[in-house]
Amino acid sequence: xxxxxxxxxxxxxxxxxxxxxxxxxxxxxxxxxxxxxxxxxxxxxxxxxxxxxxxxxxxxxxxxxxxxxxxxxxxxxxxxxxxxxxxxxxxxxxxxxxxxxxxxxxxxxxxxxxxxxxxxxxxxxxxxxxxxxxxxxxxxxxxxxxxxxxxxxxxxxxxxxxxx
Amino acid sequence: xxxxxxxxxxxxxxxxxxxxxxxxxxxxxxxxxxxxxxxxxxxxxxxxxxxxxxxxxxxxxxxxxxxxxxxxxxxxxxxxxxxxxxxxxxxxxxxxxxxxxxxxxxxxxxxxxxxxxxxxxxxxxxxxxxxxxxxxxxxxxxxxxxxxxxxx
Numbered sequence: 001x002x003x004x005x006x007x008x009x010x011x012x013x014x015x016x017x018x019x020x021x022x023x024x025x026x027x028x029x030x031x032x033x034x035x036x037x038x039x040x041x042x043x044x045x046x047x048x049x050x051x052x053x054x055x056x057x058x059x060x061x062x063x064x065x066x067x068x069x070x071x072x073x074x075x076x077x078x079x080x081x082x083x084x085x086x087x088x089x090x091x092x093x094x095x096x097x098x099x100x101x102x103x104x105x106x107x108x109x110x111x112x113x114x115x116x117x118x119x120x121x122x123x124x125x126x127x128x129x130x131x132x133x134x135x136x137x138x139x140x141x142x143x144x145x146x147x148x149x150x151x152x153x154x155x156x157x158x159x160x161x162x163x164x
Numbered sequence: 165x166x167x168x169x170x171x172x173x174x175x176x177x178x179x180x181x182x183x184x185x186x187x188x189x190x191x192x193x194x195x196x197x198x199x200x201x202x203x204x205x206x207x208x209x210x211x212x213x214x215x216x217x218x219x220x221x222x223x224x225x226x227x228x229x230x231x232x233x234x235x236x237x238x239x240x241x242x243x244x245x246x247x248x249x250x251x252x253x254x255x256x257x258x259x260x261x262x263x264x265x266x267x268x269x270x271x272x273x274x275x276x277x278x279x280x281x282x283x284x285x286x287x288x289x290x291x292x293x294x295x296x297x298x299x300x301x302x303x304x305x306x307x308x309x310x311x312x313x314x315x316x
Contacts, residue, residue: 010231018226024214025223027207030189047187050224054187058230064181064210065221071170071178071316078266078273089306096308104308107237110300114239114270151266151273158255158263158274159220 009056013041014049018058021050022161025062069156073123077130079137080116082109082147088118094140095120100133115147127152170218170316173201177209178219178316185222234281235261237302238288239270240295247272250295259287270300 016039026034032050033043053059068076083091088106095118096104103121120137124130134150170178176199186194196206213219228235242250247265254260254274263274276287288299 015231018224018231021224022226023223024221025185027192027211027214027222029192029203029207031191032187033189043189047189051187053224056230057227060225060227061183062185062187062224063183063222064178064185064213064219065225066178066182066316067217067220070216070218089308092306092308105304106306106308107302107304110302113241114300114302149268151268151270153264153266153273155265156262157251157265157272158260161221161225161261 010053010058013045014053014058017046017049018053065161067156067159068123072125075122075124075127075130076153077122077124077127077134077150078153079120079122079130079134079150080148081118081120081137081141081145082115083118083141083144084146085117087144091141091144092118095137098133098136098140100124101137116149122150169216173199174209174213174218175316177206178213181210181222228277233277233279234284235304236276236284237304238274238276238291239300239302240272240291240297241270242272242295242297246295246297250297253294254291257287257290259283 017035020035020039025031028034030043032046036043036046050059054062092104092106095101100122101120102123103119105119106117107119109115109117122130122133124133130150138145138148180199181195185191188194190203192206193203196203199206210219210222214222240250250272251263254263254272259276259278261275261277263272265271266273276284278284278287284301288301291299
């Protein structure tokens with residue numbers, strides 16, 4: 001629950017850079033300089049600070065984020081599992097290590113509506129492929145799995161990313 | 165926005181730029197060189213992929229919690245005949261980073277991202293008051309792996 005946090009090392013200028021870039025990097029030949037020009041600091045400083053934010057893990061990575069559906073990944077299943085709390089970390093690490101699992105988390109239950117505490121996201125081109133992956137996870141969890149389900153997304157209603 | 169419009173170069177760009185992008189004065193030129201194309205071609209293609217919503221974003225991906233903020237998955241159970249009204253209320257909030265409809269009794273799943281935990285609570289209360297439906301907050305207790313890379 002307590003992962004190391006770096007936020008005490010982030011100052012107001014870092015936050016200005018974060019707000020200026022959270023919607024995306026400018027599509028111009030010198031994007032970091034364009035960010036600097038927009039907020040009134042040198043491009044060199046933007047680069048140094050973003051490098052540091054990346055080293056701190058505040059920036060996970062600078063990258064392209066594809067739209068699953070546009071790439072043909074029409075079967076996006078959120079698989080959810082009810083496993084004993086004492087075993088969830090060990091099992092979560094095993095499930096997270098599977099190469100087809102993109103995100104894996106422990107989250108709280110909301111009984112009786114929601115009995116599941118382990119979440120693993122699965123992306124595939126068809127639901128049959130997702131079902132194959134579910135079987136792999138189910139056999140990995142074995143008797144530790146008391147119940148499971150998969151929630152397919154049927155509509156992407158919003159995907160703007162983080163806005164601070 | 166259909167995958168059929170992507171050619172081999174588009175796919176190469178999407179695949180490589182999911183891995184990362186450099187911090188340097190001319191990063192597009194550097195990335196273009198690695199792809200064997202010119203900087204202008206990469207910029208044109210990226211703009212087209214973003215305009216077509218084949219890419220939803222291009223840029224730094226921030227770990228909100230690492231920056232002191234809060235990031236919470238939330239779910240709601242909304243009757244079909246009330247769904248569009250609720251979606252409109254939820255989507256209008258800048259704190260909502262993404263929102264998906266899913267096949268389940270809990271049929272609306274969205275992510276709230278805010279600068280502080282208190283703002284999460286405020287947003288949850290706002291949604292419950294405006295919609296009249298319960299919001300089930302499911303904050304991440306532990307993260308076991310996070311790397312989304314989809315071969316194009």
